[in-house]
């Protein structure tokens with residue numbers, strides 16, 4: 080453990096329990112002033128432990144390695160040449176900046192498909208438009224995990240091939256920041272973060288779940304994001320199903336879900352959500368105790384009838400706001416792909432606890448509005464992303480190392 084991690088823990092203990100005098104003295108005469116220590120920009124954020132799921136992830140890697148030795152696939156993709164996706168806080172500052180700049184680059188490049196979406200101005204919007212268009216056939220459905228895996232991969236490819244990014248898609252390990260997302264390296268508002276909270280704007284609780292249960296208490300935001308790299312980012316598409324209700328501001332409706340509606344990025348970062356639904360123990364429970372794909376993907380996406388968010392809904396509503404709190408337009412929230420890389424990683428860890436049985440496990444319907452009675456989804460159904468990537472079948476992306484994809488998570 081590094082000193083910068085230990086120091087704030089010592090201070091926190093000292094603040095609550097009055098640490099022994101020598102420690103106090105050492106701090107008071109030390110390098111840093113007490114006042115500076117609360118400032119996340121000083122780098123003193125101490126993340127929550129993710130040891131439980133890290134051990135499952137390690138087991139996933141071991142199983143992949145064993146599988147590779149016993150079933151070599153001609154060496155096309157192996158643990159040595161696979162792309163490695165890493166956690167946000169393990170990237171160096173220049174690496175974070177490179178990812179941020181590549182996203183900003185896609186936001187500043189023209190749309191390649193303006194005829195499809197009237198409101199699409201940027202290449203980034205092309206991604207948002209495809210998601211809006213297909214929302215009701217990719218959530219709560221058999222293809223939920225496969226579709227979002229391929230979509231996130233397509234985004235990573237666009238960053239690399241269209242914006243010169245040399246890294247890979249990072250992920251947001253929710254559990255690390257679950258007790259204090261606002262001060263985390265992801266949301267502290269620094270130049271190396273994904274921007275901070277919105278400014279405070281009066282608003283009511285956010286009805287995140289269609290059942291209206293567990294309405295999210297208003298946090299310190301609700302207004303426009305005014306810090307960090309995305310403070311000037313303009314959201315062009317949506318909202319289609321907004322949940323942040325601010326009368327006179329977010330009460331927009333348009334018959335065309337792909338219409339042009341430029342506005343600021345709003346957030347109301349919620350530790351109420353993250354500390355209840357996206358702790359490391361929540362992820363561990365999901366991976367460990369939901370052993371068939373149907374119960375795994377349902378638990379992950381939430382049980383709205385009982386007010387249970389699940390890590391998928393929980394991650395989206397940790398940023399909350401507009402478009403982060405909109406099922407349709409949420410990819411326009413700049414952290415969408417960090418969140419969905421962690422969704423994908425959670426599935427990857429689950430799959431690789433028992434690769435023989437789980438890599439091809441697939442079940443569910445095809446309609447979000449009627450997941451039970453709609454036609455069954457099939458492994459041979461296509462994933463059609465228009466200009467974002469070539470069409471593949473669900474079965475092509477069930478493994479991240481055994482088809483056209485070649486990446487792992489560490």
Ligand SMILES: *[C@@H]1O[C@H](CO)[C@@H](O)[C@H](O)[C@H]1NC(C)=O
Nearest residue numbers: 195211212213214215336337
């Ligand atoms: C999605 O886009 C296609 C092609 O433009 C269109 O035919 C279809 O109606 C759209 N679906 C939805 C749900 O918007």
Ligand SMILES: *[C@@H]1O[C@H](CO)[C@@H](O)[C@H](O)[C@H]1NC(C)=O
Nearest residue numbers: 280281282283284324325326
């Ligand atoms: C909050 O809800 C109440 C009751 O529905 C409504 O009258 C009020 O305008 C809302 N306020 C805000 C800021 O959304």
Ligand SMILES: [Cu+2]
Nearest residue numbers: 210217218227
């Ligand atoms: Cu989605």
